[in-house]
Amino acid sequence: MSTLFYIVEAAVKAVFVLFAIAFPLASLLIWQERKQSALIQDRLGPNRAFINLPFIRRFRFFGLLHLVADSIKMFMKEDFMPAGARPFLFQMAPVLALAPVLLVFAVIPFGDTLLLYLPDKDLFYAVNLSVASLDTGLLFLLAVISLTVYGTVLAGYAPDSKPGMLGALRAGAQMFSYEAAMGLTVAGVLMVYGTMAIDHIARAQDSLVLGFLPAWGVVYQPLGALLFLIAATAETKRVPFDMPEGESEIVGYFVEYSAMKFGTFMFAEFLEVVAVAALLTVLFFGAYHLPWLSWNHHVIPWLTGLIGAHTVTPGLNIQVVSLVTALLQLLVFMAKVGFFCFLQLLVRWTLPRFRYDQLMDFGWKLLLPAAMINLALTAVAVLALGKAG
Amino acid sequence: MHANTGHTQSDGPKDTQTRSSLPDFMAENRPLSLAEKLYVPAMARGLAMTFGRFMANFLFKRHIVTSSYPEQRREVSDRWRGRHRLTRRAEDGGLACVACKMCEMACPSHCITIVAEERTLPLVTSRQRIDKRPRSFTIDMARCIYCGLCVEACPEDAIRMDTGIIATVGYQRAEVCLDRNNLAKPPPPMHPLLHQDLRYPDDALLPRILRRYLGKDR
């Protein structure tokens, strides 16, 4: 296959992942945050925005249009740069906050494969349904997540602002403290599945373990899953770890940003929520697999019997069976991601926030030892079970 | 006074009818137990509570207390001190106010301004002979603190605050300064109760609470 084909394939997948999965989910999360918090707090939440045109005036769309209104507002506000700010860094900070999060989506598989029929060779070409099927996916993931620190610290450093600086320093220290714990929990997954390629890990969660449990990451690494969730919440600076943006305290490291730059920070945070949910799903909760229904052993043979292995779509020559399977897998994946987003939002509205030193204590004195113990136990178990065959 | 070194258990009063159903909170003044130190019990309990509340509200709207203003208006109580109104006499329908300026004196924020004039044809009612009336009676609603002292002060029951109107709004200061006589130009087409006299000539505009009062005598 030509290089151009590979580039186009990656580009199409990237566009799809970003614009069909990441951005819509993150935008919805902004609305969901407000609506969910309202329903917890015995209120109604956003429910008023409507489009003032003849036939759609009556529909309120459950307040989804408030999102549109917020975006318009953000674009139209004054983009203000404070007097002592360093211009280049000031402009770059939102970009640096957003870009690494988008990169995380590059290695998340949202389906198994899509089969393209090549008529001249009478072969099927399997397109991996993740933007980049890296052999070192986990390593890439950890590296990219570490880059998010830059955006945060620069956001506090670039404008000449004391509160912002305080928030940024706290945030930076918090983020790289919890990366250590996160890395160790991910190392546990690495040990269990024996590979760093994330799409292989996803495929490996297909079988059953002990005869009745699905071979998901959470079954092999229950403590690891919990620790990963906690560490990732701390990475994304959500409550209870949101001291850097503690709204009622120091107002946040992005206090000097206005309009769309601020919007970018907020959007990046919601994208991180989606990314964390996606990672949790992929590594620990079976990615796109249904618990006792295997795609390869049950669904695809049934569909092939129904539709036929050689039925392809006109034009693009995509095998219909694999297209249907891919769509179903995407649905399952999105359902799981949606659930974990809901869970993260629920946690936000339940718990108060840590004080900064308690946060650091928690990270270094509780989470990191727990992650190390988890790793040690996993190592022993893998060795013992490996010897047993 | 000496420092209290211990906590004496408090069950509240002996009579169970007047006791509160809350637990004794000072008993919580103890260190965290080991389980509590692991964060898990409180988190699990908290998440269960918020999740339960969310589900109850999402599926059944059970506890939602929001009212959708302006489609649903709040019922105000009978005693709500809202916008003022000047009452009318049953005999001739004229204003009950005799421009004695008691309300003007009683007002703590000096928001009532009355200019009195002689009633050229004195009105003789069943009880009294009335010689004065207000030429102008102005309440600056932007200064009013809605305390109700003017109502207490009036010896003629001429001013009341029982209209149930919660807010007096307008785009300019002049619009919230309510006058007895209408301004020279006709009021712009706005909410009918804005820019009104403090009298209510139109029955259909009377608030619900007001209609109840009109049935009674003073």
Place this chain on the structure above:
Amino acid sequence: MSGRKDDPRRLWSDPPAGPPPLAEGLKPLGHDELDIELGPAHPAMHGIVKLKLRVEGESIIRCEPEVGYLHRGFEKTCEHRRWTQCIPYVDRLNYVSAPVNDIAFCMTVEDMLGVAVPARAVALRTLLMEAGRIVDHLTCLGASAMELGAFTAFLWLMQAREEWYFFLEHYCGARITTNLSRIGGQPYDLFTGFEAEVEACLKKTEDMVFKVHKLSTRNRIFHDRLRGTGVIDADTALDLGFTGPLLRGSGLDLDLRKARPYLLYDKLDFHVPVGLHGDNYDRYLVRLEEIRQSASLVRQVLHAIPEGPLMVEDPHISLVPKTAVYNHIEGIIHHFKLLTGGHAVPAGHWYKAVEAPNGELGFYLVSDGGGMPYRVRARPPSLYATAGLPEMLKGQMIADVVATFGSINMIGGELER
């Protein structure tokens, strides 16, 4: 600045160019130190208060509260109002517990006049003071919880508070600025459904407070934020003039309802909670327990309101009933004299303090014999609390500022009058 530089109407000169001089006793910044200001427009500074902090890293070396942003000249204004006209102004001191302020002021004037208020009014006043206490504590706990990040707890407590505001609206016609007491008694009587409404408010309060208690009190994150922060020991607290939950949280059992009983408190059965450590957690627990005790007090009074008149039957003190005003000449004369001349409070001065939810709320009134007070001085409990804030914040972290500030329940209206 308006006008020209040599305009004689200008009362003060332009600020000098360059940074302002350091305050007295303030050393220049050390190596790792940073001067930071919280406020005055800050989500966690209730009312408007500026806190100037000097921090080293995260810990506070020096704290200086700067107040005065909400000063409205209440005391001066009252010198130009008759005694009854002062009551709406007094409402706006501690605006979250207005009934307490009204009743305290009226009680002070009644002491100066030497009148005893009828029993029914005394019972009603006790009930309303306890209702004010519940409302104030709900607000304080809710706002502190929100500032610590527990948004849900805040809204649940606000729901309970709403019920009380509906009750106050049914009773006197306003939710917050209640104006519900007069010199000589209560102008408003019970309404139909009073008992049921109060019982419903209490039930909702207990429900919500219990929920918030389950959510927060044994939560380690919440506990760690409050335990050991904002510590003040009993002796220092007493020296600084703390009263109320702040003093009781430090272990000193001083409550004016027990020490100098007024209204019905010596006949009612309640317990005053006292803390042990003097930190924010103890004050939180003390306030929760006070809600519980107040609920029981309200119930006790509710079942025991005697019949009788609501106002003192002296036409020189309370307004005559309207039937007398409409029909008798003496009625209208008394009405007129009382309204235009004000109460003839004998010359002298008097101080009376009540146990407000925030502490000892006292009124020092000086009369020159006329219908207007010569001087009205309100002793605001928040003032001493805010003045003691530097002591409580010594060596604490910036994050503790919010927790401590929330637990002193500084109310801007009362602090700055």
